[in-house]
Amino acid sequence: MTKASIPVGEVFERLLGPSSTVSITAYDGSGTGPADAPVAIEVRSPLALDYLMSSPGDLGLARAYVAGAIEVTGDLYTALHALAAQVDQLTPADRVWMLRKLGPAHLRRVQPPAEELPNRFKRSLSGLRHSKERDSSAISNHYDVSNRFYELVLGPSMAYTCAVFPDDGATLEQAQEHKFDLVCRKLGLKPGMRLLDVGCGWGGMVAHAVRHYGVEALGVTLSREQAQWAQKNIVALGLADRAEIRHLDYRDVTETDFDAISSIGLTEHIGARNVPGYFRFLAAKLKPHGRLLNHCITNPDSSVAHRSRGFIDRYVFPDGELEAPGELMTAMHDAGLEVRHSENLREHYATTLAGWCANLDEHWDEAVGEAGAGRSRVWALYLAACRLAFERREIELHQILGVRTDNQGGMGMPLRPDWGV
Template sequence: MADAAPRIIDLAENVLSRPFPLRVRAWDGSEAGPPGAPALVLRRRRALRRILWRPGELGLARAWVAGDLTVEGDLYEALDRLSGLFWERPEPAAGAPSGARHALEVLRRPATYRLVRSVLALTGPGLPPAPPPEEVGPRSGPAHTRRRDRAAISHHYDVGNDFYALVLGPSMVYSCAVWADEGTTLEQAQTAKLDLVCRKLGLREGRRLLDVGCGWGSMVIHAAEHYGVRATGVTLSVEQAEFARKRVAEAGLDDLVEIRVQDYRDVADGPFDAISSIGMAEHVGSERYLEYARILHGLLRPGGGLLNHQIARRPLGDEAAYRVDEFIDRYVFPDGELAPVGATVSRLEEAGFEVRDVEALREHYGRTLRAWVTNLEENWRQAVRLVAPGRARVWQLYMAASALAFERNRIGVNQVLAVRTAEDGGSEMPRTRSDWLS
């Protein structure tokens, strides 16, 4: 009898204590769930075993990455419907069990136990399936040491420049673009973002710029080409550096731009007139953030400016309760951490900076991510050839879910403009926003 899907819906609703928001289509051809909703397709029995052994977001993610589970219909709508079960659940009250513990408690109830036995009869016996190979293995030692940071950056960025070119487009900019209107292209929006950073920092010919986490060199190339600065870009990714150096040479900017494989903590040839840090500070970690801010402050000459472009999370009532997203930590950004924008501003001020401006670009990032997802899906076969199916699925899920997170105001992104003021309180920063918007 083909009845796996209704049993799965039954189990999910017992565990979640609410209606399951998607249809379910199981490996035996059965289907159940709300009409018209996107379908969660369990292609193999193993998908259910992954979810049963690790209830919640990580079990679903592992099934997705392994290709055991997929979505038929609008992926964004499916993730939006699931968000109430995982990402938008209220924080547990003091003393209440966490989401995972609650699921385990429900699974121990006699009625649920009988239902689980029924489902297990369909999935077959077996130990937990091994995680897909794209998952980061156990990590030892403290986070954010130089060695561990190099490994984390390599996991995320050293997956092939051709793959990133396919997703990001010719700009090779891996951060939030700035969209002027509906007719703006991704390339135009990324150029607008780079130019906005240059104007905020008041760059001009002869100035020295340090770009921390320079990626594939787009910021330093733009600054040198259009503003005449002497730019140094540092990255921990060998593949990024090789690609960036080639771009610099092709642009004829070898006399103005230097690309280094170097930890920002090891930069010792300051002072610089300006520093840009675009989408890098998320890798620093809360325990190291003040150190990061103090190092950048020390690398600036008095009067010089910092543009810190960084994703932010919403503050919690109890900051000690913050936990890194399991899927992101295991598959996307190992050891990455998000902080509220207020905490970032406070750390920069504690390090000696004067914060001059904070600009929120949250909606812009949702649109940027959707553009990247479109690029990936339109070139899916090529992407799979470049990085293997599992890695391509990681990126599809990560970017689509992140787009919704920005659009639903679960996370944001901000450009914080700060200055190392001179002893007399002076700086050469633009005086008002109109100076960089004109």
């Protein structure tokens, strides 16, 4: 067994600082931090240091955690919250010191966990970025895991997008229902209208709009598992005469003249260079006065890189890209859609993620049985890290409402928003 040149605990004390609220114990018997800390991190093997030193940043930490070389006792979100505050303050001198103290042996290349996806170059061999074939593969990797696994994490709503909490006492299920209803109201849905829901997931928006607003709806998703689950649910709810879920790329929808389009959580997957074409395509599917509601994760400003990196790109959303809200609004306007309303729901997504984290913790053993220990650890880390990112305003969530005006500029909307909160 390769040993560090100094006690591992001393390295982490430099990393976390002497006033850390997290305790560390290491395989060499060393440790740091208060014994009564609410969160304890165990460095189980030298493999953890190999990952941390050979892949600095969140990718190295993720590899060590997913592989089980690092274990967390207590709330993972609390651990990340404590770590983030300290890691953000690390200087280049700190990193050089760690390398000198640990020795070059820990710079060796080690095999990443089985759950990790190929890097971008290797992915490019299977097709161009955001081609239909490569997008289908990326979506399948993330969503075609186990519908039961998603039921355990998401809860009965099977809604895998930001909920909207009407008040502090609302449950996750109530907030997801409120989100779907808010989208319906923003779209001005009425009986007999036709709705297209792109990136429909497990069909929650389609089912809500048909049941409560009397519309006819078509939902499309690139995930075969989602489509099968959603269509079966549509039949079970007795909605098959007015609703349909297809396993289909949104770019292959042939129908047109829709009264409304909802896109809830799709834009993150299409790529920044495709955003203008995406809005042009959807705008062409709308009738005059038809509305589009685009709901997606956004960058806090346009200087942030579009492409995801590190842990998120290799383990969660391969080829994912985010845009700033201003970039999305510009693309909507250029596509002929007049932006009428925008709303940032950042805090709501942090609360949503807290609910998903609690669900995964509660059903951990069954989740591992469905998806495996490695994949479950990926999800635990991903949900907790995203919750922290929304709280720190590293990412946001915007709902942007656009309308296709008629040839005289008419919009067919009331002078003031009538959808409430």
